[in-house]
Amino acid sequence: MLISVGGLNKVYRTREGADINALSNVNFSIGEGEFVTVVGPSGCGKSTLLKILAGTLRRTSGQVTMRGAPIDGPSRDVGVVFQAPVLLPWRTVLENVMLPIEIQKRDRRQYTEKARSFLKLVGLQAFEGKYPNELSGGMQQRVGISRALVHDPALLLMDEPFGALDAMTRESMNLELLRIWNESKKTVLLVTHSIPEAVYLADRVIMMSPRPGRISEIIEIDLPRPRPLEIINSEAFGRHVVAIRRHFQSLSALDA
């Protein structure tokens, strides 16, 4: 197991002194090379979970381990992608991808080649000298994904990475992400509020519900790989989507 989470709780204290259970008794694990998606309505604690795994948020109680070692802070072995690409506007595309290398003081020459190969993988090799404001939103997010992978992390954490993109760009980014995942053999945990996206990408979908934030169900997605975009029209795909939607409706927690 790469990631193992057991009895995880996170309690926020409000200004008034009231306690809010952002996460309550969360248990799951992720195997090496697995693609896991987390889906749920807003307020279900999915982003909180991701931040605890990224080591940027302290847990209240429970165990969170990566390869057996507890996660008590940011790790050099994790890459993250947020909804906003948050590229540094004064750095070129290549310099942005190299940011983790610079922060972690790794060998610049060796990893520049790696950065270039990831930019090629996301189809941006011709843009390495451009600045972020010369790129479209989808291109910026592809730079963000390259940046998250450049230092060869074991785990890639993605928090609604395509939430700000239009529907068509989003579909092609999903396809591309699966291709990158297939070629880089990374373990991915991706948070989304789109049920079709969660099904399309995942080996397993973790469903979360709010008040208190908890895992309500985990389902296996047995769709064959590689998955072309047309698979979303298949009956098997539709069955999974309907099952998840029903699950949330029965909890009457889905706002959409």
Add this chain to the structure above:
Amino acid sequence: MSRSASEEHELLESGKPRTLGQTLREKPEIPLAILLFVSLIGGWELAVRLFEIPKIVLPAPTAVGAALWQGMTGDFLMHFGVTFYETIAGFVLGSITGLVLGALISQFRLLERTLYPYIVAFQTLPKVAIAPIIVIWFGYGVTSKIVITATIAFFPLLANTIVGLRSAPAEQIELMVAFTASRWQVFRLARLPHALPYIFVGLDVAIVLSVIGAIVGEFVGAQAGLGYLILQKNFNMDMAGVFAILIVLSAMGIGLHLLVNAIQRRVVFWMDGSSDRVMGA
């Protein structure tokens, strides 16, 4: 890096010789500005001659021009040098103090809570009112003028540095922390560059105020400088000379302002039109 259609057009056209008609159509403000300038100066000259206004009340533009020429070939340059030195030295001293203190305050909440009341109290003091005290402490030479200028240039930098260093998007910071960045790395790689547009707004405000600071200092008591010269000419009722010095002073202010802007465009190259981020001085 979006360019308006007219600018794009201009870029395409550049290189070819342009006719006068084209220039007038693209920039109608140029002939209008010239027309306004000529009629203002002409009207002024005419009014002075027509109504025989005494030159100790209002000198004619021709008289100001003559005084300017006389001054430039005479003692203006020496006094200009003194005021320019006071302005730049005070600006540098005040800016660096504001920058460093602003950086410390933005990073340490405790320091902010401890220091800020004093800083606000100091800022609300009119610098003109404390200028005489500073002259008594630091003497009639350039040092007191530099100190007065520094007290004025200090605050725009302090305020803009604090706001600027807090302007980096929270997600950006969180991302860097997730990549195991240290506090210093976050500061150096994200906070400081994000603050640069704000810092330059502060520098621009401070440089213009610095000229005022130097003149205020010289008014209180000095042995040289353009402010000292203004007082002297005023005393001798040489109005044309005073006007000529005012022209030199505003040329200095405009020149320094343009210089700061030119440096800003080179350093903060990724922002077009950072002037929309103006913070109160």
